[in-house]
Amino acid sequence: MKNFTSIKLIFLLLIATGLSACNAQGKRNSQTGSGNASSDFSPDIEIELTAQPVAMQLLDGPKTNVFHYEARLLKGSDSNLSEIQGSYLGPIIRVKHGQKIRVIFKNNLPRESIIHWHGLHIPPEMDGHPMHAVDNGEQYVYEFTVVDRPGTYWFHPHPDKITGPQVYRGLAGLFIIEDERKSLPSGDQDQPLVIQDRSFNSDNQLVYVEGSPMQRMQGFLGNQIFINGKKELTQNVKKGTYRLRILNGSNARIYKLAWSDGSDLKVIATDGGLLEKPLNKPYLILAPGERVEIWKDFSATNSGEEITLESLAFSSGTSMGRMGSGGMMGNMGGGMMGGNASFENGEAMHLYTFNVTGEEGKSLGIPQTLSEIEEIDPVNAVNYDTPKQFHFYHERMNWVINGETFDMEEVADWEKVKLNTTEVWQFINGDDGSGMGMMQDMMQLPHPAHIHGLQFQIIERDISGMDAEVWNSVKDGFINQGWQDTFLLMPGMKVKVVMRFRDFTGKYIYHCHNLEHEDMGMMRNYEVLP
Ligand code: C2O
Ligand code: CU
Ligand code: CU
Numbered sequence: 245m246k247n248f249t250s251i252k253l254i255f256l257l258l259i260a261t262g263l264s265a266c267n268a269q270g271k272r273n274s275q276t277g278s279g280n281a282s283s284d285f286s287p288d289i290e291i292e293l294t295a296q297p298v299a300m301q302l303l304d305g306p307k308t309n310v311f312h313y314e315a316r317l318l319k320g321s322d323s324n325l326s327e328i329q330g331s332y333l334g335p336i337i338r339v340k341h342g343q344k345i346r347v348i349f350k351n352n353l354p355r356e357s358i359i360h361w362h363g364l365h366i367p368p369e370m371d372g373h374p375m376h377a378v379d380n381g382e383q384y385v386y387e388f389t390v391v392d393r394p395g396t397y398w399f400h401p402h403p404d405k406i407t408g409p410q411v412y413r414g415l416a417g418l419f420i421i422e423d424e425r426k427s428l429p430s431g432d433q434d435q436p437l438v439i440q441d442r443s444f445n446s447d448n449q450l451v452y453v454e455g456s457p458m459q460r461m462q463g464f465l466g467n468q469i470f471i472n473g474k475k476e477l478t479q480n481v482k483k484g485t486y487r488l489r490i491l492n493g494s495n496a497r498i499y500k501l502a503w504s505d506g507s508d509l510k511v512i513a514t515d516g517g518l519l520e521k522p523l524n525k526p527y528l529i530l531a532p533g534e535r536v537e538i539w540k541d542f543s544a545t546n547s548g549e550e551i552t553l554e555s556l557a558f559s560s561g562t563s564m565g566r567m568g569s570g571g572m573m574g575n576m577g578g579g580m581m582g583g584n585a586s587f588e589n590g591e592a593m594h595l596y597t598f599n600v601t602g603e604e605g606k607s608l609g610i611p612q613t614l615s616e617i618e619e620i621d622p623v624n625a626v627n628y629d630t631p632k633q634f635h636f637y638h639e640r641m642n643w644v645i646n647g648e649t650f651d652m653e654e655v656a657d658w659e660k661v662k663l664n665t666t667e668v669w670q671f672i673n674g675d676d677g678s679g680m681g682m683m684q685d686m687m688q689l690p691h692p693a694h695i696h697g698l699q700f701q702i703i704e705r706d707i708s709g710m711d712a713e714v715w716n717s718v719k720d721g722f723i724n725q726g727w728q729d730t731f732l733l734m735p736g737m738k739v740k741v742v743m744r745f746r747d748f749t750g751k752y753i754y755h756c757h758n759l760e761h762e763d764m765g766m767m768r769n770y771e772v773l774p
Contacts, residue, residue, distance in 0.1 A: 278369070278376065278384055285387045287346035289339060290319035293359065295401070295415055296352035300332055302475060306448045308332075310414035311353060318348075331473030333438060333493075334399070334417030339390050341421055347386040351378050357410060358384060360402035361419060362533065363515055363729045365392055365698055368750030373696075374404035375652050375751075391747075392699070393615075393727065394423035395517030396436075396489040396535045404652065408495050408759035409452055412442075412464060414473065416493050423518070427611050429487040429539075437490045437553070438473065439530075439595060441466030441497045453760060461641070462562070462689065463496025463758040465587055471596050478550075478597040481542050484605020487512070488538040492530045495759040498560065498589050498690060498732065500721060501536075502527040504552035510610060513537035516699035516727025518615035527556055529721035531692035531732035533757035536723070539610050540598075547602040557592040561714035561735035563688045589690070590717075617726060622703050622742040624666050631668040631740060632658055636733060636756060637675040638687035642764060643756065646676075649765030655751060659770040666744045673733040674709065688735040691766070692757040699727035700743035709736035730757055745772045 294314040299307040313334030317325045326336045339345060351357050356379050360372030366388040369376065378384045397419040401410040418436050428434070443451040443466040453459040471477055492499060501509060508524040515535050522539060530536055545551065622628055635646050642649055648656065661667055671693050702724040707715050714734060722732070733739055755767030 279378075279382070281346060281348070281385050282387060285344065285346065287319060287387065288343040289324050290317075290346040290348070291325060291337065292316040292318055292348045292350065293334065294350040294352055295357055297354070301330075302332065303444065303448045308444070308448050308450060310450070311410060312414050313417055319346075328472050328474070332414035333473035334415065336418045336420060336436065337399075338420045338422055341390055341392070341394060343390050345386070345388055345390060349378075349384045349386065351380055351382055351384075353380060353410070355380070355406055355410075356403050357401045357415075358403055359386070359399050360696070361386075361397065361399050362694075363392070363395070363397040363535075363699065364388070364390070364419070365747070367748045368697070368752055371696055371752060372402045373751065373753060374402055377403040390421060392421055393517035394421045395513060395515070396420055396491065396537060398491055398493070398535070400493075404650065405763045408464065408763045411493070411759055412452055412495055413450060418489070418491065420489070421517075427608065428512075429485050429606065429608060433482070433484055433605055434487045435489065437471060437488050437596060438493045439490065439499060440470045440473075440493045441468065442470050443467050457641075460760050460764070461643075461687070462589075463760040465497055465589060466494075467587065469593060469595055477594065478599060480601045481598045482601060482603045482605025483543050483545065483547070483607070485539065485541045485543065485608040488540055489535065490530065490538060491535045492532050494532050496532060496589070496761075498532070498692075499530045499555040499595070500527050500558045500590075500718065501530055501595070502554050502556050503540075504550075504554055510539040511536055511723065512539050512610075512614055514723055514726035515729045519726045520617050521612055521614055522610050523723065523725065525720065525723075527721050528723070529558075529718050529732055531690070531730065531757065532759065533692055533694050533730040534728075534732070541607065541610075542598065542600045542605070543607040545600040547600060549600050550597050551600070552597040553595045555593045555595055558590045558717040559714045560588070560590040560690055561688060561711055562589060562690070563735070620666060620701050620742045620744055622666075622668050622740075625668045625742060626662075626665045627667050631670040633670050633672060633676070634693075635672045635674065635676050636691045636693065636766065637673070638689075639675070643691075643761045643766035645766060645768050648768060650753075650755075650767040651769075653751075653769070655769045655771040659768060661745050661770060661772055663745055663749055663772050663774055666742060668703070668740055668742050670738060670740045671733050672738045673735050689758070690735060691733045691761065692730055693733050693739070693754070694730040694757040695741075695743070695752075695754040695770075697748070697752040698743055698745070699729050700741040701726075702728060702731060702739060703742050704738075704740035706738040706740075707736070709738065710734060711736060748772060749774050
């Protein structure tokens with residue numbers, strides 16, 4: 245009887261899923277701009293990206309089950325698409341400003357998915373809003389023109405509530421808009437460094453946060469660093485000058501980047517491309533989703549010497565309330581990690597070591613002018629005197645923005661903007677003082693804030709509400725210059741950004757790029773109205 249019922253159930257489920265898949269397929273195919281390529285768009289580059297489960301040899305012993313973006317170049321040149329051998333990461337897509345791109349995304353994952361092009365200024369239908377997610381067996385076609393500045397962008401899944409686990413399993417890739425500058429390192433001296441943290445069980449399978457509410461609240465923190473989707477954490481380099489394109493592709497871990505030889509980090513670019521001039525930093529805070537480009541010259545380093553990119557210890561300002569740090573978190577950390585591996589955000593760790601060989605590479609002097617940046621004057625903002633305020637905080641076991649969580653379609657009045665206007669938005673880590681007051685303040689975490697569809701400029705970082713010890717441990721690591729799409733909002737911090745809404749109308753999202761927070765609903769729509 246029991247058996248019969250479950251067989252019947254499975255049978256019914258099969259029919260039901262089959263039917264709904266057909267329906268969805270039919271509907272998608274009849275819409276332009278989603279399931280089909282359009283005939284009036286002639287791309288310079290066409291790529292098929294298939295997301296699918298595969299088993300990969302990442303560690304010694306059993307293979308690891310991951311999700312992988314399998315890429316096929318349908319149109320373009322070999323330089324447009326490159327794979328990182330042995331990596332779970334997707335391909336590196338290299339394009340030029342002005343090129344027309346078509347990407348056919350095929351979903352062979354067990355769950356729905358959609359690709360988001362992080363940092364790009366493209367129409368809402370091309371941006372990977374969760375409302376456009378497609379089911380297993382379906383496809384979504386992207387067609388857009390690259391209008392952004394040369395720089396290091398990236399792509400990753402964006403389905404509602406399950407972005408964290410899909411990125412964690414390996415779905416992410418770099419999208420590089422190349423510059424024509426001859427004075428910057430190129431070829432194998434221009435290289436990516438995608439930093440991620442992962443945890444594995446004894447069968448070499450990835451361990452995520454399932455079944456641990458406190459870990460989910462905090463965001464996933466792994467005990468092992470992966471660079472460019474591989475566990476090898478060393479690399480030989482020539483005596484020459486390197487351009488390192490660093491992406492923090494971690495779900496929730498924040499890094500305090502520094503060189504082991506004590507030299508400054510020479511920053512040449514942020515999220516939205518080259519700065520006006522290089523910036524020297526003793527260390528750099530890099531939050532999930534953020535990119536930074538570093539100039540590193542190994543020309544004068546002795547052969548055989550090793551220089552390591554470290555993450556230094558810092559205080560993240562995390563407070564998980566009375567049930568938090570000491571008790572539950574402590575136990576969990578110990579249980580999961582064992583040995584000397586670390587769990588908390590802010591632990592020191594080695595990230596990646598460069599072994600300087602005897603081989604001569606190309607040496608370059610750092611240009612004192614890198615690019616021109618057109619400043620947006622905040623005085624021209626329609627709301628200069630009354631910036632929109634976005635409070636990121638915790639409320640009743642939820643991460644919220646102004647008390648709200650994500651709704652697929654909903655846009656509040658304070659989330660509506662007008663095309664061709666400039667606005668100032670202020671992001672605040674902490675509640676607005678009304679409501680449950682003290683109770684809410686018990687849980688505080690850093691939140692990397694990210695806005696889709698555009699690049700903005702940071703005009704103010706107010707630290708008056710921050711804990712002094714926390715601020716002192718990170719204060720030299722922030723960049724306010726250049727174009728950005730993601731910035732770290734430390735507990736108590738208030739950040740004002742200015743942006744212009746151009747070219748496209750419709751709904752985009754903004755959210756916390758701690759992917760577990762995003763999945764819990766710390767995400768909202770904003771709408772550009774005509
Ligand atoms: Cu990396 Cu919603 O984005
Ligand atoms: Cu994004
Ligand atoms: Cu957050």
